[in-house]
Amino acid sequence: MRSRTCWTAAAVGALALGAGVAAADDDAAEDAVDAAAAAHVAAPELTAETFAGIRDFILPSTAESAWRDIGWYPSLWGAVVEAHAQKKPVLLWAMNGHPLACT
Amino acid sequence: MKSFVPAADEVWRLQNRDDAECRFFQGFSEEGHYGGRKQPTTTRQGIYACTPSGKFLASINSNGPEHVARMLRKALARWETLSDEERYGETPPVARPEDLRRPEDNYPTDGLALRVHTRDLARANAPKDWRSAAWNLDFAWFRADEVRALFADTAAGESGATRVVPAELSSRIARCHLLDNVRGQTPALGADDIESAELRTVLESVEAGIARIRIEGHSKTVQRGKWRIEGRADTDERARELGFDVKLLGWAHYDTKANRVTAFELLAVGVRWGATRYNARADDQEPAPIGVAFTLAGDAPADHVAPATIWGYGW
Numbered sequence: 001m002r003s004r005t006c007w008t009a010a011a012v013g014a015l016a017l018g019a020g021v022a023a024a025d026d027d028a029a030e031d032a033v034d035a036a037a038a039a040h041v042a043a044p045e046l047t048a049e050t051f052a053g054i055r056d057f058i059l060p061s062t063a064e065s066a067w068r069d070i071g072w073y074p075s076l077w078g079a080v081v082e083a084h085a086q087k088k089p090v091l092l093w094a095m096n097g098h099p100l101a102c103t
Numbered sequence: 104m105k106s107f108v109p110a111a112d113e114v115w116r117l118q119n120r121d122d123a124e125c126r127f128f129q130g131f132s133e134e135g136h137y138g139g140r141k142q143p144t145t146t147r148q149g150i151y152a153c154t155p156s157g158k159f160l161a162s163i164n165s166n167g168p169e170h171v172a173r174m175l176r177k178a179l180a181r182w183e184t185l186s187d188e189e190r191y192g193e194t195p196p197v198a199r200p201e202d203l204r205r206p207e208d209n210y211p212t213d214g215l216a217l218r219v220h221t222r223d224l225a226r227a228n229a230p231k232d233w234r235s236a237a238w239n240l241d242f243a244w245f246r247a248d249e250v251r252a253l254f255a256d257t258a259a260g261e262s263g264a265t266r267v268v269p270a271e272l273s274s275r276i277a278r279c280h281l282l283d284n285v286r287g288q289t290p291a292l293g294a295d296d297i298e299s300a301e302l303r304t305v306l307e308s309v310e311a312g313i314a315r316i317r318i319e320g321h322s323k324t325v326q327r328g329k330w331r332i333e334g335r336a337d338t339d340e341r342a343r344e345l346g347f348d349v350k351l352l353g354w355a356h357y358d359t360k361a362n363r364v365t366a367f368e369l370l371a372v373g374v375r376w377g378a379t380r381y382n383a384r385a386d387d388q389e390p391a392p393i394g395v396a397f398t399l400a401g402d403a404p405a406d407h408v409a410p411a412t413i414w415g416y417g418w
Contacts (some may be wrong), residue, residue, distance in 0.1 A: 044225075044392070046350050046372040054370055057225075064236075070104065074207065074407060077124040078404070080110075080157075084191055087190075087191070089106070089160055089190075090109075090110060091109045092112065092152070095111075096115055097288050100405045101242055
C-alpha cells in the first residue's frame with residue numbers, strides 16, 4: 001500500500017531519533033512505525049471541546065480576507081453592464097479557478 | 104481601484120466557451136500580456152482593464168502591488184484618450200445575453216450554500232514561507248430536496264436518534280469538498296476513490312421549530328494512478344497516490360417548517376498526503392494535518408460563486 005509507504009517514510013527519521021526501537025518481530029516494528037508516523041503528523045483531536053479553537057484557526061482573519069471587501073462582480077458581464085451605467089472602465093481579475101472561490 | 108468597476112471571473116471558460124460574455128473577453132484578451140501565447144500553456148489568466156465597449160486598455164499577470172498599480176495607471180491614461188463611442192459603444196449592453204450560460208445559474212436559491220475554507224494545521228516541519236499561512240476558499244451547494252434529505256427526518260425524530268446521511272450526499276462531500284486545495288487546485292475525485300464516507304446526523308434539541316442537529320462522521324479517500332505533480336515543470340506521468348483521511352464534526356440549526364438551515368458549522372480534521380499537478384504539494388507529499396471548515400455563505404454576489412467542483416455534482 002502506498003499509504004503505508006508514505007507513513008513509513010515519514011516515520012524513519014522519528015524512529016532514528018527515538019529510543020532505538022528494536023524490531024523484535026514484524027508486528028511490533030510495524031506498530032512502532034505507525035505510532036511514530038502518527039506522532040509526526042499529529043492532527044489535533046476533533047471534539048466538542050476543541051471545535052471552536054480549530055475552527056478559528058482554519059477560518060481566515062479579517063486581514064487575510066480583506067480582498068473580499070472589494071465589491072467584486074463575480075462575472076465579467078455583470079461588471080460590463082455596471083461599468084456602462086457608471087461610465088467607468090472594467091477591471092477584470094481572471095484566473096484558472098474562480099478568484100473568489102478556489103483558485 | 105475606485106476608478107474601475109471590478110470583476111473576478113474564471114478564465115478557462117471565458118477563453119474557451121462561445122457565449123456573449125466569453126466572446127467579449129476573447130475580443131480584447133489577445134491584445135494583453137499573453138496574447139498569441141501557446142507555450143508553456145495557452146492560459147490567458149491575469150488582470151485586465153477594458154472599456155464597457157470591449158476595447159483593451161492594459162493588462163498584466165502579477166501579484167506585485169506596484170506592478171498592478173502601474174498597469175491601472177496606464178489603463179486610465181488610455182481611457183482618457185478615448186471618445187465616448189469608443190468607451191461605451193453605440194448601444195448599452197443587455198442585462199443578460201440570451202446565450203449566456205454560467206455555473207452560477209445552478210445556485211440553490213431555496214437550498215443551502217456553504218463557504219468551504221481549507222488550511223494546513225500546525226505541524227513541526229511547516230515551511231518557513233507563504234506556504235505555512237496558505238488557505239483557500241470554495242463553496243458547497245445543496246438543493247432544497249437535498250437539505251430535506253439531510254435534516255428533515257432527523258428533526259422529526261426522537262432526541263438523540265441517529266440517522267445516516269444518504270450515501271449520495273456524503274459521497275459528494277467527500278469527492279468534491281474534502282480535497283487538498285490549500286495551495287492550489289485539486290480536481291474532484293471519482294466514486295472509486297472513496298474508501299469510506301460515513302456521515303450521521305443526531306437530533307440534540309428542538310426549540311421554537313428550530314432543530315439543533317449534530318453532524319459527525321469520517322471520510323477517507325485514496326486516489327491512485329499516474330499523473331504529473333509539478334505543474335508545467337513536470338513532464339512525466341508517474342505512479343502517484345493522493346489521500347485524505349478526516350473525522351467530521353459540526354452542528355446545523357434547521358427550520359423544520361421552512362426547510363431552511365439557519366446556522367451551520369462543520370469541521371473536517373485529519374491527514375492529507377500526495378500531490379496533484381496544480382496544488383503545489385510536489386515537495387510536501389508526506390502525511391500532514393489539514394482542516395476544512397464549512398460555514399454558511401452570505402447573500403453577496405461574491406458568495407454565489409459556483410463550487411470549483413460543480414462539474415462533479417452531476418447536476
